[in-house]
Amino acid sequence: MTMKKLLLFALLFCAMGTSTLFAQNKEEGSLLDQLGEEKTTDKVTNGFKSPRVINSHSMEMLAPATMDFRILHRFGRISDGFYNLFGLDNATMRMGFDFGITKNLMAGIGRSTSKKEMDAFVKYRLLWQSEGEKNMPFSLVWVSGVTRNGLKSPFDNAEIPVTFSNRLSYYHAVIIGRKFSDNFTLQLEPTMVHRNIVESQQIPNNLYALGVGGRYKFTKRMALTWDYSYILNSVPGRNSSHNPLSIGLDIETGGHVFQLHFSNAVGMNERAYISDENGNWADGQIQFGFNLSRVFQLKKKSLE
Amino acid sequence: MTMKSLFSFLFLCSLSSAVFAQQYFTRDAIVRFDATAANSPETIQAVSKSNSCVLTNEGNVEMAVLIKNFQFERALMQEHFNENYMESTKYPKAVFKGKIDNMSAVKLDKDGTYKANVSGAMTIHGVTKNINTPVDLVVKGDKISAKLAFSVQLADYKITIPNLVADKVGKTASIKLEAELVPLKK
Numbered sequence: 001m002t003m004k005k006l007l008l009f010a011l012l013f014c015a016m017g018t019s020t021l022f023a024q025n026k027e028e029g030s031l032l033d034q035l036g037e038e039k040t041t042d043k044v045t046n047g048f049k050s051p052r053v054i055n056s057h058s059m060e061m062l063a064p065a066t067m068d069f070r071i072l073h074r075f076g077r078i079s080d081g082f083y084n085l086f087g088l089d090n091a092t093m094r095m096g097f098d099f100g101i102t103k104n105l106m107a108g109i110g111r112s113t114s115k116k117e118m119d120a121f122v123k124y125r126l127l128w129q130s131e132g133e134k135n136m137p138f139s140l141v142w143v144s145g146v147t148r149n150g151l152k153s154p155f156d157n158a159e160i161p162v163t164f165s166n167r168l169s170y171y172h173a174v175i176i177g178r179k180f181s182d183n184f185t186l187q188l189e190p191t192m193v194h195r196n197i198v199e200s201q202q203i204p205n206n207l208y209a210l211g212v213g214g215r216y217k218f219t220k221r222m223a224l225t226w227d228y229s230y231i232l233n234s235v236p237g238r239n240s241s242h243n244p245l246s247i248g249l250d251i252e253t254g255g256h257v258f259q260l261h262f263s264n265a266v267g268m269n270e271r272a273y274i275s276d277e278n279g280n281w282a283d284g285q286i287q288f289g290f291n292l293s294r295v296f297q298l299k300k301k302s303l304e
Numbered sequence: 305m306t307m308k309s310l311f312s313f314l315f316l317c318s319l320s321s322a323v324f325a326q327q328y329f330t331r332d333a334i335v336r337f338d339a340t341a342a343n344s345p346e347t348i349q350a351v352s353k354s355n356s357c358v359l360t361n362e363g364n365v366e367m368a369v370l371i372k373n374f375q376f377e378r379a380l381m382q383e384h385f386n387e388n389y390m391e392s393t394k395y396p397k398a399v400f401k402g403k404i405d406n407m408s409a410v411k412l413d414k415d416g417t418y419k420a421n422v423s424g425a426m427t428i429h430g431v432t433k434n435i436n437t438p439v440d441l442v443v444k445g446d447k448i449s450a451k452l453a454f455s456v457q458l459a460d461y462k463i464t465i466p467n468l469v470a471d472k473v474g475k476t477a478s479i480k481l482e483a484e485l486v487p488l489k490k
Binding site for chain 2: 031032034035038040042045046064066100182220221252253254255295297300301302303
């Protein structure tokens with residue numbers, strides 16, 4: 001190769017260098033691309049509008065430093081007919097206060113008019129569904145709760161001593177949930193309820209259930225929700241059409257979430273809707289009900 | 305011409321192109337916005353502190369803002385911002401691509417304060433609009449500080465505010481940007 005040719009080659013090389021540079025500058029997004037793609041993990045949020053599907057806990061948690069004030073109403077059976085205005089003459093309720101403690105921990109208390117029952121729970125998120133650098137296909141949440149029957153004479157059998165511990169029941173549930181798309185979320189909830197005192201010897205102290213809860217969001221602020229528990233070792237005399245099934249509509253108005261639904265379950269905690277006798281769906285023994293949820297910020301985040 | 309001088313020529317060539325392509329960048333530009341309606345009982349404000357921005361000495365600017373990174377005082381506002389207004393899973397980023405119009409008046413290699421004007425295409429919520437706004441540039445050593453403020457009409461970007469919250473969320477959002485850019489070394 002002669003020197004001349006080499007020089008020409010060098011000039012060409014330089015020209016090529018600058019022209020590719022130009023091309024790069026004109027290309028879309030080229031400037032930011034030079035910073036390199038930053039690897040981030042995107043936590044999946046809002047699989048459900050609230051930490052409850054309808055009756056059961058959902059895979060969602062309350063944000064830290066917030067309180068969810070929940071008022072739950074269940075009217076009487078629609079099958080009662082016009083005399084009771086299709087159930088609207090009767091209502092039971094549960095009032096609850098849930099608190100977000102950390103992003104993965106929340107706790108709450110509530111009281112139901114039925115059995116004057118107090119309940120309290122702790123809920124912890126072990127795994128959080130995420131995408132990106134850290135890919136986690138589902139969320140895994142643990143809930144444990146305790147309930148206390150507050151009636152003056154809680155047991156039909158007068159021989160059972162009315163002690164504090166005899167009034168108690170416990171429930172534990174594991175929630176495995178996945179938000180499949182912006183619209184569709186599904187979760188499974190293996191649940192166990194332990195009652196210290198049961199109505200008769202034929203009834204097991206431990207009841208096991210498998211819950212299936214889901215949501216189909218059809219507008220930005222409205223969603224169809226459902227909540228079903230298949231009770232594996234049912235109380236004798238009850239069949240699967242007594243299993244608690246609720247179908248509802250979530251409406252988010254900005255500050256509130258309204259959950260309107262039809263259900264055969266009267267109970268508003270795990271102990272109640274799994275072990276109390278529910279209506280028979282097949283006989284139309286269902287009632288209208290609603291949950292009202294209002295979230296308050298207890299401590300504002302600093303924006304500085 | 306010897307081989308040696310040829311190589312030094314080549315070296316100079318590559319050097320000049322490197323100078324030509326001098327770029328400044330940051331990964332922690334601060335973006336704040338305020339969309340509080342007049343007489344609203346609560347303030348609708350948010351901040352995001354980890355935004356990327358690149359500026360070339362020719363005046364080309366690009367910026368990307370991750371919507372999910374905005375932090376609000378209230379968790380519920382943040383949720384609604386992402387879920388209902390910005391739809392951040394569908395439109396995860398807001399981007400700006402444009403240039404400084406009067407780059408000839410700005411000397412990035414000379415300390416000083418410059419009034420500049422930046423214009424270009426901004427994409428928010430999947431909608432692209434042209435914007436044009438003044439920017440204050442302060443050059444000190446090899447650092448460039450940029451500050452700018454402008455407003456956007458939410459409706460321009462197809463962000464709809466329902467009547468129910470119209471007393472709190474305004475029709476416009478004022479946006480503020482602060483960035484400190486440093487030379488990008490390759």
